[in-house]
Amino acid sequence: MTEIQLRKIDKHFGPVHVIREVDLTVKDQEFVVLLGPSGCGKTTTLRAIAGLEGIDSGDILIDGKAVQDVHASERDVAFVFQNYALYPHLTVYENMAFPLRAVRQSRAEVDRMVQSVAASLGITGLLNRRPSALSGGDMQRVAIGRSLVRRPKAILLDEPIGSLDAKLRESMRVELKRLHVENGSTSIYVTHDQVEAMSLADRIVVMHEGLLQQVGTPDEVYRYPVNMFVAQFVGSPVMNLADVEIAEGATGVGVSLGGRSFAFPPALSGKLRDAGAHQGKLKLGVRPEGVLVAHAPQDGYVEVTAGIIEPLGSHDIVDLKVGDGVLRARTKSGFVPGPGATVWTRIDPGQAHFFDTTTGSSLGIRL
């Protein structure tokens, strides 16, 4: 039973404010991913939880006990480093045994734990090797093994698979998920890769410039981003964002984008009014799968010209020229014959997001 709580933690590096009053609770056995671009404070937050970095103010609680003044070695959390940080002069076995030997566990106990963790990670054959003789993936397994062997209260992982190649990353992702399901330890994982975050997390914490932007399940963060930053950071290809103007007509609401008017249900008008943003300019956000494309004119569809097409095998990403701007749409593979083709498009109101242009916050409108 391990719960980690951050209460208004704040941290400066000289003049740079790296963590700004972050509040977060990680529940027992939960897998939380801190996601954000480089320099957003996610690694510093993780290091602060581990005790490798001090904080200026706030409280870090592990199982209800404030630990911000407790030394890293006393916090009983394991940490997997981005560069693995294996001891180069020790064998794999000695590396994994290190956390147990450091607290003088019996030789039999050390051997039992190391062997059992090595077996679960499939690295029994590597136990006598030194780190310099291992591949990146194996080093990562050893680093994870070293963190699991002591059964810590929580495991903190700092971009653990960031330096592996794409294929290995994918298989390690699956392995990490399996290990978490098997061990059920409370885990906090830092990454800038939203695919990793989406596939691993019970909850994602999106950070930007030291501030928490949104905390939610992968589905919530993907489907209901709270602001333009989250909307654009999560999801690949990125969400379309465009300035729009709202015009109320007799049959519905027209959302004008690049001089073209897209039809939206009349309910939009009232919801915009409730959100206090029924007039003036707004930002419309829609993911490529929310941009529907047809070969022939249909009710509510607008005629556009196709631009660049990115064939990705399972599907295509097609640029549609709408006035001065571009809307990216996701279509079936080969659906649009080629650049310059004329197609018809509309925006799925159920997948549209409206953002306040000045604050960047979502208006929370769901149609």
Add this chain to the structure above:
Amino acid sequence: MANLITTLDPASRAASRGWSDTTIRNVFVIPTVAFLIIFNVFPLLYSLGFSFTDFRASSKAPVNFVGFKNYINVLADPVIWRTFSTTLWYVIVSVTGQFIVGFGLALLLNRPLPFKGLLTTLLMLPMMLSPVVVGLFWKLIYDPSWGILNYALGLGPVAWLSDANLALYAVAITDIWMWSPFVMLLSLAGLSAVPKHLYEAASIDRAGKLYTFFRITLPLVAPILLIAVIFRTMEAFKTFDIAFVMTGQPAAELISSRLYKMAFQQWQTGPSSALAYIILIMVLCITNIYVKYLNKAKER
């Protein structure tokens, strides 16, 4: 533009003029090799020849080949054996002392300190002085009647350099004072090369300070420490100048002083050449042991 070219370093100027490999060989390599042969290799081989003769540099008497007699005589001489064991003890005391003081200083300096650069430079001063100057300084410090050491320690007239029991240690202390900075410098380089993330990993792995020191720091710095020890052992074995200017106490006579006396005071050129070769072989053997350990340490 002309100025710019003349201020370039010689290698760049050579390159810009397009010196051929032959020119570089003739101008740089051949003179160096010739110098080495004339002043190192030739005397080395020549003295090897002397070691098998009864040659005396002070006499015009005909030189006779005596085979291994010089080696046998030297090895049978109890005085030589005594100086050998004195030297060995001196090497152990001096190198251990330098190791402890030098590595200790490096550990102290391997942390954020104000004026760290200045402090390091000042600590390195002893090693930049001439050994004879250091010897003479310390002779004054050790002086039984008005030396500062006895005064500072309130010891009364202790005759450090003429007491048979103390003289060797007095010289060793001087050597430690002079050469600890060298060990410190190498240790500091080794310590600062240990990646910070290993210490972070160790603290996450619940290792205490001592455990981290013995399981992480020491093994990772060991190869460079061994290099320092190799250098200092070789140097300590041939210590001459410091000991020579500081004391004439027979109990503190080192092997190189004995060699000097045999070669240039008693003019026993043949036997002294033999002794020099015996010393050379011993130093080579000892260094070889270290090098084996070093290679083992480097394999990690």
